[in-house]
Amino acid sequence: MAAEMKLSLLFAIFAFVASANAQGSPVPVVIWHGMGDSCCNPLSMGSIKRLIEKEVKKVYVRSLEIGSSIEEDTLNGFFMNVNDQIDMVCKKLASDPKLQSGYNAIGFSQGGQFLRAIAQRCPSPPMLNLISVGGQHQGVFGLPHCTGNSYICEWVRKLLNYGAYEPEIQSRLVQAEYWHDPLNEDEYRKKSIFLADINQEVTVNQTYKTNMLKLKNLVLVKFLQDTMVEPRESEWFGFYTPGQDKKLYTMFDSPLYTEDKLGLKTLNDTGRITFLASDSDHLQFTETWFINNIVNKFLK
Numbered sequence: 001m002a003a004e005m006k007l008s009l010l011f012a013i014f015a016f017v018a019s020a021n022a023q024g025s026p027v028p029v030v031i032w033h034g035m036g037d038s039c040c041n042p043l044s045m046g047s048i049k050r051l052i053e054k055e056v057k058k059v060y061v062r063s064l065e066i067g068s069s070i071e072e073d074t075l076n077g078f079f080m081n082v083n084d085q086i087d088m089v090c091k092k093l094a095s096d097p098k099l100q101s102g103y104n105a106i107g108f109s110q111g112g113q114f115l116r117a118i119a120q121r122c123p124s125p126p127m128l129n130l131i132s133v134g135g136q137h138q139g140v141f142g143l144p145h146c147t148g149n150s151y152i153c154e155w156v157r158k159l160l161n162y163g164a165y166e167p168e169i170q171s172r173l174v175q176a177e178y179w180h181d182p183l184n185e186d187e188y189r190k191k192s193i194f195l196a197d198i199n200q201e202v203t204v205n206q207t208y209k210t211n212m213l214k215l216k217n218l219v220l221v222k223f224l225q226d227t228m229v230e231p232r233e234s235e236w237f238g239f240y241t242p243g244q245d246k247k248l249y250t251m252f253d254s255p256l257y258t259e260d261k262l263g264l265k266t267l268n269d270t271g272r273i274t275f276l277a278s279d280s281d282h283l284q285f286t287e288t289w290f291i292n293n294i295v296n297k298f299l300k
Contacts, residue, residue, distance in 0.1 A: 026059040027104050027128060029299060030093065034109025034134070034283065035175065036153070038073040039065040045108070053285060055295045059099045064111075065091055077110070078152055082177045082194045085114065098258045102126040104299055108133045108283060109228075112235075113178060114189035117198045119215060120208040120262075132218040134229065136284055138239035138254070139180025139195045142230030165191035182240035198260035212263040219274045219298060228282035234277055237264065 029052055033045045040046050040063060049061045066076040066085055076085065093099055105127050107115035112135015119127045143157050159169050164179035170193055177194035181187065189201050196202050200209070211282055212218075226232035231240060237251035252256050257264045267273050278285045 025104060028062065028099050028300070029056075029104050029106065030062050030099070030115075031106045032064045032089075032108065032111030032115050033073075033077070034111050035077050035110070036074065037077065038070045039063040040070055048106075048108075048290075051290065052141050052295060052299065055291055059299070062096065062099070062103075064092065065257050074286040076174075078156060078174055079172060080170050080174065081171055082114065082117075082174055085174075086117045086121060089114075089118060093118070093122065093125055096125075099125045100273050102128045104129040104131070106131040106133060106294070107135050108138065110174070110178065113137050113195070113198070116212075117194070120198055120205075123211045123214060126214060126217070129217045129219065130215055131217075131221070131294060131298060132235070133221045133285075133294075134223055134226065135220075135233055136178055136229055136234040138199070138234040138256075139178045139192075139218075139235045140175070140230055140234060141180055141182060141240065141245060143175060144227055144230060167191075180188065180234075180239065182242055185242045199256060204261060209261065209263045213266055215267065215270050215272065217274060217298060218264075218267055218275060219294070221276045221278060221293075223282050223284070224277050224279045226282045 031045060032046060033039060033041075037044050045063045049063050052061050053059060065073045066080065066088065067073045093103075102125060105115045107113070107117070107130075112132030115127075115130060116132065116135070116137065119130055122145065143153075143160060146246060156173065156175055160172055160176060160179060163169055164173075164176040164181070165187055169176050170191060177192065179188075180192070180195060189196050220236050222232060222235040223229075224232070226235070231238070231248055233239060233248050233250065237254060237256060238248055239254070241247045241249050251264065256262050257268075260266055264273070278289060
């Protein structure tokens with residue numbers, strides 16, 4: 001009996017220590033890069049990863065690599081079907097033992113709407129905070145300039161101008177999959193294979209909304225001098241009023257909000273949407289701004 005009591009006490013001590021360690025561990029962070037970038041570029045995602053690790057001691061940061069190499073990762077940001085990318089990442093997250101208790105997600109540029117799709121489609125492991133840094137949540141209607149390989153960028157422009165909703169282009173060109181033509185909303189809704197789906201514009205998937213409402217916080221960063229994203233209001237769920245490409249509406253005037261298709265109104269009514277602005281061009285923020293507005297508020 002004494003031996004059993006000692007053994008029980010020992011297990012209790014181990015459980016207490018494990019619990020204390022778990023409670024003291026920082027929440028892991030998953031980051032997803034933007035177009036023309038890669039998981040491990042030392043000047044972009046590599047720098048962000050090091051900064052978070054420096055500011056949040058002992059944090060686990062996973063920068064998503066879409067493919068089996070940096071080169072493949074970069075090309076897949078242009079040419080791998082987004083739905084296939086989402087499936088790939090869902091499996092990566094589900095198989096990562098360090099993420100099973102939950103994680104914070106930071107998406108940069110198109111990585112913002114891609115991680116939102118993860119939140120909607122893949123609730124396990126749980127995403128706690130979703131931070132979209134310049135993500136285009138209502139899509140884009142224009143590609144004014146592009147980072148990375150200028151030849152690829154020019155080719156992408158030509159393909160989008162040729163026919164973003166042509167099946168071959170829509171299924172193989174990433175940027176076509178969040179191309180949103182306000183001059184022809186019907187065609188967009190019928191032929192968009194990614195954005196129209198996650199924005200509940202074809203059919204309403206209640207699971208998408210349910211999963212979005214599991215977020216503790218949705219953080220939307222808009223770049224006030226953005227020359228990359230057209231329109232930049234998309235970064236705050238705004239877009240062009242249908243039928244033209246000059247007049248804009250805000251998230252609060254969008255059916256996505258007024259009809260609460262995504263849970264945006266519910267999130268906002270419960271104080272879980274944060275709108276942040278950087279008075280700079282696309283993804284051009286300082287370390288100080290990132291630490292003060294993102295790290296200190298949502299990652300610690």
